[in-house]
Amino acid sequence: MLTTSLCAAVLVTAPAFGQEAQGQAAQPDSAVATMVKLLVEEGIVSPEKGQALMRRAEAEAAQRAASAPPARSAELAPPPAGAVRVPYVPETVRAQIKDELRQEVLAQARTERWAAPDEAAPDWTRNIQIHGDFRFRSASHFYGRDNAVAHYTDVAAFNNNGPYDVSGFGGQLLPTLNTTRDKRNNMQVRGRIGIEAKVADRFTLGFQLATGDDPGPISTNSSLTGGFRKRDVWIQNAYVKGELVPGVTAMLGRFDNPLRSTDLMFDPDLAFDGVYGEANITRILGNDDFRFAVRGGAFPLQFEPENFPETSVGKRNWRDRYLFTAQAELGKTFGGGIDVNVSAAYHNFTYLRGHVSEPCDVFSASNVECSTDLLRPLWPSKGNTLMYLRDIDFTYADPANPLDPQYLGLKYAYRVLDLNASVSVPISERVQARLTGNFLHNFGFDPKNNCLRGNQGAPITNVEITDPTNPRQGVCDATNPARFVGGNEGYGIYLSIGDPALFSVNPRRAKRGSWAFNAAYKYLESDAVPDSFTDSDFRLGGTNAKGFVIGGAWAPFNNVTIGGRWLSAGEIVDAPLRIDVLHLDLGLAF
Structure with missing residues (x-):
């Protein structure tokens, strides 16, 4: 990393460096020390890295001293003990050296990943x-204040807890929404x-x-x-x-x-x-x-x-x-x-x-499943037109109590x-x-097919009753039918x-x-x-x-x-x- 900087320093300090090679061979060039100090002050390298660079420079200086020829008589005498000879480095050259060192140090940092915070964690992070x-x-x-009371059925509760009897003879209360x-x-x-x-x-x-x-x-x-x-x-x-x-x-x-x-x-x-x-x-x-x-x-x-x-x-x-x-x-x-x-x-x-089931005998056993019970709507709310899914077979029903246990489906x-x-x-x-x-x-x-099977599968919601005396009036009644309004x-x-x-x-x-x-x-x-x-x-x-x-x-x-x-x-x-x-x-x- 020091090669570029040392070469630049030699170009501008060759005479002085030659004169003190004999007496100061074991010490790093003071220009190098100055550059390292600048790097530390600028925050490019940490103090610990600066010390490592100085130790490396000292080692290189020792190698040069061992291989250098004897000094000529014309060379300058070594400085007095305790004195430090500092070669002059022009400001433009110092700036150039500083920029080159910055780029070289950053390149080394990226390679060795010791000064790249975004590289500190594993790749997957x-x-x-x-x-x-x-x-x-x-x-x-x-x-x-004018909302209808007990008119809107809680469809989810009806199907999840059902079937419910809708005949009106069994006295079973149907779940309704709060209104x-x-x-x-x-x-x-x-x-x-x-x-x-x-x-x-x-x-x-x-x-x-x-x-x-x-x-x-x-x-x-x-x-x-x-x-x-x-x-x-x-x-x-x-x-x-x-x-x-x-x-x-x-x-x-x-x-x-x-x-x-x-x-x-x-x-x-x-x-x-x-x-x-x-x-x-x-x-x-x-x-x-x-x-x-x-x-x-x-x-x-x-x-x-x-x-x-x-x-x-x-x-x-x-x-x-x-x-x-x-x-x-x-x-x-x-x-x-x-x-x-x-x-x-x-x-x-x-x-x-939904679809109307095949005739279903719910009276011979208490846990009968009719053929289309699975066609109940998923997570129902309110508003869609509904129908009854079951075609109840009343052959074995009690004539005095003809229950009609039903599930609801989408029409x-x-x-x-x-x-x-x-x-x-x-x-x-x-x-x-x-x-x-x-x-x-x-x-x-498809409202035109509402009454394809008569009252079986007819709409039971979104229906307007035209005869107030007949609350069970249906859309598919043979006479005086209710009006579908969906x-x-x-x-x-x-x-x-x-x-x-x-x-x-x-x-x-x-x-x-x-x-x-x-x-x-x-x-x-x-x-x-x-x-x-x-x-x-x-x-x-x-x-x-x-x-x-x-x-x-x-x-x-x-x-x-x-x-x-x-x-x-x-x-x-x-x-x-x-x-x-x-x-x-x-x-x-x-």
């Missing part, structure tokens, strides 16, 4: 990123921590843990109740993501929603299971004038059990339930930073609808067209205005102004002083989408809802946000049910 967020929420629910009692200031926390690790440059492993009161697909909130009990933690994400070739990526496992959508279709907290792929055509073609991508996936919803019915010798084969999705997205940024984005997706939920299939468009306009460096529109249409909606479309308009990092209710990582205002109007008919996966906050989840959302957020510190939302929604059809929701949030993220 540099490929890992850890992220997390925490949210404390006060959630209040306010129910309309009247307000719930104020329910405290909730949500904690999530995730890790992403790069593997072999092209692949990423991801894991995330999250709180949650139940294993449902949406909410990760944990209510602060239960006598100080410990909180449950669930695996929210576990996936591998790889870029197979430039512009083509794939994911396997469980991961955040990779599709372009709004909360009208999928709740923001919904994670997907399965296989996903995306082709970024813009990157593949190398054309930056526009953005174009196609994506799709196969997401299993439920694998049917091999042993059904458990109580029967004859087993049934079932198709697995899936969500198959395909989407195309096109975008372009115009002058002034105006960004336009449009997308179209088709979501096919297979084998989700229609769900093959949803999902259209999205957005325009973003920059206002300043950290302020943007964005307008988003979303339209949904369910091609699986629908299959939905739309939403979303406006946000402020920092884009605060447009979403999910992890908000914004700089201090950032703010945002958000507003939306949503209209979602009964069977536009499955009510299991749409926004769980708007009218507390489900479909058959219309109303507005307003809210805002502010960051008093980096990555610390305070926010609030007011969600007000009522029914589109059926009995009155208005629910207003207030959220007050404190969030931190890293």
Whole structure:
């Protein structure tokens, strides 16, 4: 490392060095000592390294003294004892030597890894990123004064605890949803921590843990109740993501929603299971004038059990339930930073609808399983049109007590067209205005076949009774039928102004002083989408809802946000049910 510096010093101090070679051969050149001192003072090397350099210089000086010829008489006499002869080094040369030494020392440091903090840890630690967020929420629910009482069935409880007798003769009470009692200031926390690790440059492993009161697909909130009990933690994400070739990526496992959508279709907290792929055509073609991508996936919803019915010798084969999705997205940024984005997706939920069973004798035994009992909806909320699944065989029923134990199923299939468009306009460096529109249409909606089997499989919800004296009036009655009022479309308009990092209710990582205002109007008919996966906050989840959302957020510190939302929604059809929701949030993220 000293070769370059010593050569430079010799060029400017050759006479003096020759004169004192005999008398000072065992000592390092004072120019070298000066340079080492400069390196220490500049912080290029530590004092310990400086001492090591000096010892090395002394050793080299001793070697030169041993091999040097005898001094000529014309040479200068050795300096008096205690005196040090310092050769003159011009300032320009000193600066050049200093720069050369800096580069040489840094090169050695990188090679030996003794002055590279980013190299101090093992290689695998540099490929890992850890992220997390925490949210404390006060959630209040306010129910309309005119809401119907005991009208809306708790579908999840009905199917999980059933079957329930719906004949009216057995005196069995059916589970219903709360529609009247307000719930104020329910405290909730949500904690999530995730890790992403790069593997072999092209692949990423991801894991995330999250709180949650139940294993449902949406909410990760944990209510602060239960006598100080410990909180449950669930695996929210576990996936591998790889870029197979430039512009083509794939994911396997469980991961955040990779599709372009709004909360009208999928709740923001919904994670997907399965296989996903995306082709970024813009990157593949190398054309930056526009953005174009196609994506799709196969997401299993439920694998049917091999042993059904458990109580029967004859087993049934079932198709697995899936969500198959395909989407195309096109975008372009115009002058002034105006960004336009449009997308179209088709979501096919297979084998989700219910079917009427084969004639089922539930009276000869108490634990009979009917042939379509498995077609109960997954994680139902409220709003979708329902039907009874069982065709009860009353041959062996008690004529005085003809019970009708039933399960509930979805009346229609769900093959949803999902259209999205957005325009973003920059206002300043950290302020943007964005307008988003979303339209949904369910091609699986089939009301013309409501009465294909008469009253068997007829709709039992989203029905308007036309004869108040007949509460059991049905849509498929031979005379004076009730009127079916369900629908299959939905739309939403979303406006946000402020920092884009605060447009979403999910992890908000914004700089201090950032703010945002958000507003939306949503209209979602009964069977536009499955009510299991749409926004769980708007009218507390489900479909058959219309109303507005307003809210805002502010960051008093980096990555610390305070926010609030007011969600007000009522029914589109059926009995009155208005629910207003207030959220007050404190969030931190890293």
